[in-house]
Amino acid sequence: MKNQRIFPGVVLIGFGTYFFLQQANIEVLKPFFTWPTLLIIVGVAFLFQAYSGRDYDGILPGVILSGFGLHFLIVNRLDIWPDHIGSFILIISLGFLLRHLKTGTGLFQGILFLLLALMLxxxxxxxxxxxxxxxxxxxxxxxxxxxxxxxxxxxxxxxxK
Structure with missing residues (x-):
């Protein structure tokens, strides 16, 4: 029962902090008040649920949501970050590979997506x-x-099978 409260708890804390800081109108944080930050918050909540609640199926959506959010947040701010479809496939591959470390499933998909991302x-x-x-x-x-x-x-x- 306790484990089922982790995800919504982290989401509410994250969204509350996001909107509180947005209302505080702190100039340095203004670039972060965008929808990618909300994706990151939900992704981190999935990852927190997955690792602390031992609900490892949440690793894949957590990595995808937080990874895509991070991508959209920094793609136009870092010159070294590729604005390429391969970036998304690499993030998905990372999700499968991290889930494989905890569940033993998804290795084939992780390697397949990794090879595709590297080729692209x-x-x-x-x-x-x-x-x-x-x-x-x-x-x-x-x-x-x-x-x-x-x-x-x-x-x-x-x-x-």
């Missing part, structure tokens, strides 16, 4: 380092969506 984030560097072979790889790369569709169909239809 570093595609240009990979192709340029391959030299002349890069043209062939670039041609094959154009078929990767079809590969994912086929792999997904295989997992849905033929991979039943």
């Amino acid at each position: 984030l570093f595609y240009d560097k990979i192709i340029s380092s391959l030299g002349a072979l890069g043209d062939s790889v670039s041609y094959i790369w154009s078929f990767w969506p079809a590969f994912f569709i086929l792999l997904g169909l295989y997992l849905l239809i033929f991979k039943r």
Whole structure:
């Protein structure tokens, strides 16, 4: 019973603090009074519930919500932060891998998303380092969506236990 109060408790404390500081009108904190901060608060609540309440299924949504919120909060403030779809897939991968550490499930999905994120984030560097072979790889790369569709169909239809 106590564990079920952790998530709403953290959300209420986080939202209360957010709105209190917003009303206090502190100039230094104004850039943080946006919807990504609310995503981070909910994500942290999921993570707090997951780790302190031993409800490890909350790790994945916690990492995704707080990670996406953090991304949107800093993407235009840090030049080194990539504004790329690969960033989102990397955050999802991190969620699966962290959940795997506690539950033993999600390793395949975590590695799959990690490989996809790395391919998307570093595609240009990979192709340029391959030299002349890069043209062939670039041609094959154009078929990767079809590969994912086929792999997904295989997992849905033929991979039943």
